[in-house]
Amino acid sequence: MRVLIVGKGGREHVLAWKAKQSKLVTEVFIAPGNIGMKDIGTLVEIREEKIFELAEFAQKNSIDLTIVGPESVLALGIVDEFEKRGLKIFGPTKEAAKIESSKDFAKKLMKKYGVPTGSYQTFDNLLEALKYLDTQTIPIVIKEDGLKAGKGVTVAFSKEEAIEALEIAFDIPNNKVVIEEYLDGFEFSIIALANGETVVPLEIAQDHKRAYDNDLGPNTGGMGVYSPVDKIDEIIVNETVEKILKPMLAGMKQDGIPFKGFLFGGVMLTDSGVKTIEFNARFGDPEAEGILPRLKTDFIQVILDVLENKKTKLEWDERYTVAVVMASKNYPKSSTIGSKIEIPKNLESMVFHMGTRVENDELQTNGGRVLSIVSYGTTLEEAKSKAYNDINRIKCKEMFFRNDIGSKMCYNNKNK
Structure with missing residues (x-):
């Protein structure tokens, strides 16, 4: 199979990395990708928002499966354009992607179909x-x-x-x-592969949205994540699937907008059970970097099974992962472009590129979130220790990171 990954950040880096591991895949293309992905597949110089050019590329290059990363591209209708041409693509249509592109749309659906959420x-x-x-x-x-x-x-x-x-x-x-x-409780991320009413939940992760240690500072796209989350047991996962994911999917199908792709639920475990904070229409970032390295089952086979509504069983690495984001100095207010980055070659962690470029043979910052450093550990503490040991060996004057990824269990709300 020839697989196309659409996007250029850390999520797309790990999606491409995982796709390449599949026994079904012969070639991986990433559009537009970034310099960190050059050894995984072929970088295609088409910006992700150029959906017609991407569709033409997929047709001309006999792409068997396209996987979409960014929500902005889904909101533009890339899936609609690909499907109109008979191309296989994993992601929701423009209308279904409104569960992320419009908070009001999502809330109305939740209210209509009894999905627990805040008033x-x-x-x-x-x-x-x-x-x-x-x-x-x-x-x-x-x-x-x-x-x-x-x-x-x-x-x-x-x-x-x-x-x-x-x-x-x-x-x-x-x-x-x-x-x-405002919902008070323990927040976690659940991501499922979905198609109509078919839902295959992945392992749970917990994101750290605020910029600074102890959950201080402004909201960001995510400063780090860990998986699994011991506090969220199988009973809570099942409750989340039955009360949140399945009713939302069934409701969307009933309304004539069936959802296909990565369904992301931001969920709060409250004293009265699970409640929905938000839905996203794509894989989270940095959740992708924390969850997918733990998946042992062939990722592409799982997607194909979901597309055909076949039953699929997932096998997971029992180790913990911790993914720590290194971001531009003033992120999320602004980003740094052109600051030199030095990454040692003998790091124990995996490095996924989020916002980098190469100028004059020099790796540089090129965005708000720059790198995602991911480590395994037989315990959460071991995974954290490995990740931070390697982060402290990466040199860049214009980057910062949180020091407490994996330490967040439930900060006192007044500290937020």
């Missing part, structure tokens, strides 16, 4: 939003409606913070905002 209201003007805020308790969550690359969410622990978030949001023309009940 909410959606607003398209500041005055009405402020009036509603006056009736609510603090803390409260402010979410901008559209795609925000894992950002655009404020967990406000004061009314002043909530007002500021609303004012910033409504500075953007035609913006909508979801004001949502």
